Amino acid sequence: MEATIVRIQREADIYVALSAGRRLAGELQFTETDRTRIEICILELGHNLIRHAGGGEIEISPVHHPQGMAGLAVEARDHGPGIPDVELALRDGYSTTHSLGAGLPGVRRLMDEFHIHSTPGVGTTVRAVKWRTIRR
Template sequence: MTAPPQEPVPITSGDDVVRVRQAVRTAAAAAGLSLVDQTKIVTAASELARNTLVYGGGGHARVERVTDARGRAGVRIAFGDDGPGIPDIDLALTEGWTSGSGLGLGLTGARRLTDEFHLDTEVGGGTTVTVTKWAR
C-alpha cells in the first residue's frame, strides 16, 4: 500500500537540494520515524540530491510515504536524472572513490544510512537511485 504520490521535486539548483531535504523531513516525520532515523534519511537524501545535481546534470526527486505488508510505515525517495549514467557501479559504490571533487561518501554513505538502496543506471541513459527508511 502506498500513499498518493507527491509531485516530484525538481533538482536544478542548490536551493532545490534544500527543498528536497525539507520534503523528506516532512514525509519522514509523518511516517513516524524517530528523530535519529529522520536525520539519517534526510542526510542520505541530501547526498543523493547533490549527486543528481552535480553528476546527473539535474533531475528530480519523488518523495513518498510507503507501508509494507506488515503495516510498517516508511518513506521512499527516488532520485532520477537523464545524465551520463555510471559506467562502473562497483567502483561508484567503493568507499571514498569519486569521479568529481567530493569526498566519495555520497552513494556509499546514503546506502549505509538507509534500509533499502537500489541503483539503476545505464551509460548514456541516466541514473535512478531509490532509498527507503522504515519506522522501527
Template sequence: MIIVLSKDAMAIQKEQDVVPFRNRVKEYAVKIGMSLVNQTKLITAASELVRNMLKYGGGGSTLIEVISKGRENGIRLTFADKGPGIKDIPLAMQDGYSTGKSLGLGLPGAKRLVSEFDIKSTPGKGTTVTVIKWKNG
C-alpha cells in the same frame, strides 16, 4: 507487497531546490512518526543523493513516497537524472571512489544510512537511485 500511501514529485534543477526538497522529506518523515535519529539518517542520505544528481546528472526529478508493507511504514525516495550515467556501479559503490574532487563517500555512505538501496544506471542515458527508510529500521 509495498503500498504507496501518498506521493510528491519535485524537480531539482539548481542548488536552491535542495533545501525545499529536504524540508519536504522531513515533513513526510515526521508525519509517519519516524524517530529523530532515522529522520536524520534519511535526510542525510537524501541530501547526498540530491547533490550527486545536481553535480553529476545536471539535475533531475525526485519522488517522495509514503509507503507501507504490512504494519511497517516508511519513506521511499527516487532520484532520476538524464546525466552521463555510471559506467561501473560496483566501483562507484566503494568507499573512497570518486570521479569528482570529493571524498567518495556519497553513494556508499547513503546506502549505509537507509534500509534499502537500489541503483540503476545506463551510460549516456542517466541514473536512478531508489532508497527506502522504514520508520523503525
C-alpha cells in the same frame, strides 16, 4: 500522505526536497535519528543530481510493507551520463569529482533498502527506503 516530486536544477531545489522529506518523516513518526538519516540521503542524492547529471528529480513517498511497517522512499532520477561502473561508484572513497566519495556508499549504509540502476548515456535511478515499525 502523498508523494512529492521536486525537480532538482540548483542547490535551492535540494532544500525544497529536504523540507518535503522532513515533513513526511514527521507525519510517519520516524525517530529524530531516522529523520536525520533520511535528510542526509536526500542531501547526498540531490547533490549527486546536480554534480553528475546536471539535474533531475527526487520523489519522496510513503511506502507500506505487508508485514505492518510504514516507510519512506527517496528516489532520485536523472537523464545524465549514467554510471559506467556502479560497483566502483559504491566503494568508499571513490569519486569522479574529487570529493570524499562517501555519497552513494553513505546513503546505502543509512537506509534500510538501496537500489541503483544506471545505463551509460541514458541516466541513473537510485531508490532508498527507510522502514519504521508501526506502533500500536
